[in-house]
Amino acid sequence: MRRLDRRRSFLPLALLGAGLLAGCVTRGTIVESGLSPAVRRATLESLANWEARGRIALKTPGTSGQGSFAWIQTGDQAVLRVSGPFGAGAYEIRWDPARLTVLSKRGEVAADYTGPDAAERFLDEQLGWSLPVANTRHWLLGLVGPDSPAVPIVDASGLLVSLTQDGWQVRYGEYRTQGGIAMPRKLVFESAAGRIRFVVDAWQF
Template sequence: MLQMPIPLAWGRMAAACLLAITVTACSTVPKPPLSQTANSATQQRMQKLAAVQQFSLEAKLAVQYSGKGYTARLEWQHAGQEDHMRIFSPLGQQVALIHRTAQSVTLTDQNGKQHHAADVASLTERLLGWRLPLAGLSQWILGIPHNASPYQASYLASGEPATLTQDDWRIEYEDYQATALNGMTESLPYTTRLQQQDVRLKLVIQHW
């Protein structure tokens, strides 16, 4: 398994960041009642965002798995069936470059070695120790489900989903903000939490 280099200072900083994330999560105020039914505002929002074929973003990433945890920064360019994602350590070192196309997935590690697999989730689990659901994430990060499998959701009164469950992942959303994206302005989540079994991911958008 590819091991991310974690100097002592980084380890202490990551532990502090994860502790802060945990404390923040525990201290959030109660959410208003949620609806299990999509209203007209929800349907219109989903239709608009489902048409989005490309975006780019920068985000902070926190990962917890198998009793381990660390923080990172990522840069992600998505265009149709192709993704480029760079993952950086808190000190700015590129840890991994993920390139996904409709035909293949390649992860280039910090030593420049390329690794291949049929999907990103299995490749990141083998090399990094945790699963990154990149295929579904390109829709989930916009606050909508993808159309390849069934899902369950709960919705805010304003129409955005508060939670999604799809492909055995549970996704929770916070901090929706009106955001300009590809010539339109739509409400997008700025904090997204994902959990599947022992893997927990938290993405905090810095820039769309």
């Protein structure tokens, strides 16, 4: 297993910027899709391939910053591309259930973790976080992760307002319709260890 140099921190470098995405996520625009909660959930759970692109901001006790992101999901494999302003500190993180690889903007392998907990070990070493990566793709879609107990709160339309799962709270501030489905536009992942904010500018599926 190839590990990162402990003196270097790739995720914070990738998110360096002028400041965090402003303010707390508050309940914003809700777009009615016309789908029942059960149909929406079944439709999203059946998606094998999808993409989300937008802006991301990270805050931990030791660092903060912002950048752009692209999350590309293909079956059980995911690619997360994160870059700071003007392409500085760009990295690509690829993972599947058995491996995580970090590539620099030159395409060089900066880190390579293997094993079913590869993504979790990477985040723990880099940020000191215990983030349930397997559930993250479900949270981004506005779904409860299927593999652990959760406390969801939904609105009158059945859309998630907040979700507590695996020691994290996910808050949904805005939805927009894409392909006839209400999709998260603004959301926050937060725990005692730190906070990640997403603004999704485009969905594709």
